[in-house]
Amino acid sequence: MSKTAVIYWSGTGNTEAMAKAIENGLKDAGAEVTLLSVEKTDADAAGAFDKLALGCPSMGDESLEEEIFGPFFTAVEGKLKDKKVALFGSYGWGDGQWMRDWRERAAKAGAVVFEEGLIQQEAPDESVCTEFGKRFAGF
Numbered sequence: 001m002s003k004t005a006v007i008y009w010s011g012t013g014n015t016e017a018m019a020k021a022i023e024n025g026l027k028d029a030g031a032e033v034t035l036l037s038v039e040k041t042d043a044d045a046a047g048a049f050d051k052l053a054l055g056c057p058s059m060g061d062e063s064l065e066e067e068i069f070g071p072f073f074t075a076v077e078g079k080l081k082d083k084k085v086a087l088f089g090s091y092g093w094g095d096g097q098w099m100r101d102w103r104e105r106a107a108k109a110g111a112v113v114f115e116e117g118l119i120q121q122e123a124p125d126e127s128v129c130t131e132f133g134k135r136f137a138g139f
C-alpha cells in the first residue's frame, strides 16, 4: 500500500486542525498515514513517502512561513517529481494568493498536484478537511 505523510507548520493551530482532519479523512478511506509537524521531520524523510499532504498558512505577505516551513519546502522541492502532493493551509484576510503561488511552484517542480489546494479562513471547517483527505486517498 502507498504511504502518505501529512506534514504541516502551524503558528496558532488552524493549519494543525486542518492537518488532523485531513489525516482522519485519509484514515477513514483506508490509507496508511503519518502525521508530522514540520519540526519533527526533514526533506529526506518526506521524500521517502509516496504521497504528501503539505500544510502551511499564509504568512508574511502571502508567502509560506519563512523560518521553518519555507526552508523545508525548498529542500523537498527537488524530490517532488511525479509525487502526488496535496497542499493545504489556513489564511486570514487575503484571497489565497499564497496557495496559487505555492501550487504553481509545486507543479513546476514536477509534482502531481491534487485539486487546487485546500484553503480555509482562520479556524477550519473540519468536515471539509476530512472530505479533502478522503478524496486525496483515492487520488
Ligand SMILES: Cc1cc2nc3c(=O)[nH]c(=O)nc-3n(C[C@H](O)[C@H](O)[C@H](O)COP(=O)(O)O)c2cc1C
Residues within 6 Å of the ligand: 009, 010, 011, 012, 013, 014, 015, 016, 057, 058, 059, 060, 061, 062, 063, 090, 091, 092, 093, 094, 095, 096, 121, 122, 123
Ligand atoms: C505574521 C503573520 C502574517 C500573516 N500574513 C497573512 C497574509 O499575507 N495573508 C493572509 O490571508 N493571512 C495572513 N495571516 C493570517 C494567518 O494566515 C491566519 O491567521 C491563519 O489562520 C494562521 O494559521 P495557523 O493557525 O495555522 O498559524 C498572517 C498571520 C501572521 C501571524
